[in-house]
Amino acid sequence: GAGVSQSPRYKVAKRGQDVALRCDPISGHVSLFWYQQALGQGPEFLTYFQNEAQLDKSGLPSDRFFAERPEGSVSTLKIQRTQQEDSAVYLCASSLHVSGQGQPQHFGDGTRLSIL
């Protein structure tokens, strides 16, 4: 596609429910990143994929967060047993090559997750 596509754009869930957020990166992009952006803050790194391999998940805040990219294209971020502190905008970004040499990351519009 022309850009990074994320869905849904908005998601409201009750505390304790599981949610799944989808990211469709730019076609052919090898690297894929997930970030979490709390209200009034800058995005914070969650996890990184190189093709289908999850090479860095150091930013995932708890074991309730799980991400996958099984075919090296679309990625899903899953949050189990959601809590109010999970409320944030979740941003996905992709870059063309293996992460390195300062390649710009191209971002989607994000999914705004609200936990009631």
Next chain:
Amino acid sequence: AQTVTQSQPEMSVQEAETVTLSCTYDTSESNYYLFWYKQPPSRQMILVIRQEAYKQQNATENRFSVNFQKAAKSFSLKISDSQLGDTAMYFCAFMKERGYGGATNKLIFGTGTLLAVQP
């Protein structure tokens, strides 16, 4: 660990005037990359400008330019001839150079500066 600081939570500028947004960072790395991203209300992060730390020449992109002071660890963004469409949140971001061992080139963001361009 690297940190990025943006000390101006909000700024305002008149249309057609020039404004400078500040950013400082802390790192022990010698090679790295710095970025300015713009986030309008639509939420999509849009790359404004990119600077390679080993290049002394300041990056420019049309009306946008940076003042990169490596020794001072300062990376300010200058917007000339401000336009209404420049109204947005601006984030400064740091990226390590991928070195031996293949560290992830995640972006480390500041807290942002909300810029309002007034007609």
